[in-house]
Amino acid sequence: MRTLLTLSAMLLLGFALPAVAEGKLEILLSQNASKTESETGRLLVNLVFRNTGDRPIEFPSSYVPPEDGGKLGLNLLSVKSGNSIADYQGLHVRNISGSGSRAILGPGESLERTVDLSQSYLIAPNRSYSISVRPLLRFKDAISAEPSSVRSSDAEAKAATSNTIEVISGAVGSGAGLHRADTLDSAQHPCSQAQNDSISEAILNAGDLSLQAVKYTQSLLKYASPGYTFDQTARYTKWYGAYGDPNNFSSPNGMINGRIAWRLNVNAIRLGKIQGKLPNPPVLSTTCNCEASGAVNPATTIAWVNPSAPYQINICPNFFSLPAIGNSMASDSKAGTILHEISHFNDGYTAGTDDFGDPDQPVSEAKFMAANGRDLAADNAYNIEFYSENLEADQ
Numbered sequence: 001m002r003t004l005l006t007l008s009a010m011l012l013l014g015f016a017l018p019a020v021a022e023g024k025l026e027i028l029l030s031q032n033a034s035k036t037e038s039e040t041g042r043l044l045v046n047l048v049f050r051n052t053g054d055r056p057i058e059f060p061s062s063y064v065p066p067e068d069g070g071k072l073g074l075n076l077l078s079v080k081s082g083n084s085i086a087d088y089q090g091l092h093v094r095n096i097s098g099s100g101s102r103a104i105l106g107p108g109e110s111l112e113r114t115v116d117l118s119q120s121y122l123i124a125p126n127r128s129y130s131i132s133v134r135p136l137l138r139f140k141d142a143i144s145a146e147p148s149s150v151r152s153s154d155a156e157a158k159a160a161t162s163n164t165i166e167v168i169s170g171a172v173g174s175g176a177g178l179h180r181a182d183t184l185d186s187a188q189h190p191c192s193q194a195q196n197d198s199i200s201e202a203i204l205n206a207g208d209l210s211l212q213a214v215k216y217t218q219s220l221l222k223y224a225s226p227g228y229t230f231d232q233t234a235r236y237t238k239w240y241g242a243y244g245d246p247n248n249f250s251s252p253n254g255m256i257n258g259r260i261a262w263r264l265n266v267n268a269i270r271l272g273k274i275q276g277k278l279p280n281p282p283v284l285s286t287t288c289n290c291e292a293s294g295a296v297n298p299a300t301t302i303a304w305v306n307p308s309a310p311y312q313i314n315i316c317p318n319f320f321s322l323p324a325i326g327n328s329m330a331s332d333s334k335a336g337t338i339l340h341e342i343s344h345f346n347d348g349y350t351a352g353t354d355d356f357g358d359p360d361q362p363v364s365e366a367k368f369m370a371a372n373g374r375d376l377a378a379d380n381a382y383n384i385e386f387y388s389e390n391l392e393a394d395q
């Protein structure tokens with residue numbers, strides 16, 4: 001009662017009320033100097049996920065690196081040396097939408113992990129690297145700090161904040177990170193004949209969709225003297241946002257348009273639908289290996305890849321129960337998985353796409369990026385997947 005009276009008194013007197021309680025996610029990076037074992041080729045960085053606000057928060061558990069310090073399952077960090085970005089060679093793990101667990105942090109609580117950068121990024125020796133957390137890691141206020149607390153999906157997602165650190169790689173980068181246990185021989189994890197048939201059909205469907213997406217996108221850009229016009233359709237807007245001035249190729253927006261078109265083209269090259277120009281043409285291979293050193297949970301995973309091991313897609317049992325092609329009722333699909341995974345690889349055409357946003361809500365997150373950060377949409381595997389499928393059958 002006393003509190004109520006005090007509040008009323010404050011309101012009557014026109015006092016400002018204290019700010020509404022809210023959670024805040026800060027991710028603090030620091031070099032793990034004591035454990036930088038240059039002789040063993042490791043480059044260790046500590047990450048602390050801390051709720052510095054005064055309400056519990058929740059976010060996808062997949063944002064938190066594995067406890068064993070092994071390969072990342074998500075390209076969490078930006079690792080740059082000067083202007084060059086270190087290739088990601090951790091894993092991209094695709095889970096069934098909505099199947100992921102959530103991490104919950106009460107006010108003041110934190111989670112700490114150590115990441116060996118040399119396991120997940122192509123690190124050269126004796127170089128200075130600038131490390132930061134990648135954009136679009138978002139969290140929400142949770143209803144309570146109980147693990148059972150209802151997912152606060154209506155709450156507004158807010159961006160995490162982070163710092164940037166500079167590290168020197170020492171003797172790291174002896175090539176130890178490449179072609180390790182996760183680039184398994186497909187012969188060791190054969191698929192059954194029925195599974196192979198199902199995968200082959202998905203690859204054919206994905207190839208057709210990738211070529212249609214290239215042709216469709218080209219058809220939107222028309223030349224009529226004195227310049228180009230762009231037909232800004234609902235489909236393009238939904239997954240890739242506003243095209244902007246089609247005659248200004250060198251503006252930031254124009255460069256993004258070029259990147260989107262190029263990624264669509266590369267997907268069609270990798271799926272054998274457009275002639276490529278690399279000395280070694282893409283040879284897609286698939287395994288039914290659903291295990292990868294703790295980073296993959298077979299119960300929730302559809303497929304995973306190591307982007308630096310092109311073009312091997314590792315398929316999990318969940319894949320086989322998905323519909324052939326995604327639609328507005330079912331966003332996960334067999335063809336969509338292939339379109340998504342094939343875009344992740346690094347090769348001479350392009351560095352692979354990433355998985356941005358909350359993997360439990362990939363459709364709404366892809367739309368959010370198209371509207372609010374189309375540079376991210378251009379590089380997000382879910383955007384190329386949903387756009388190529390024309391997931392919601394837009395014109």
Ligand SMILES: [Zn+2]
Pocket residue numbers: 092093094340341344354355381
């Ligand atoms: Zn992915």
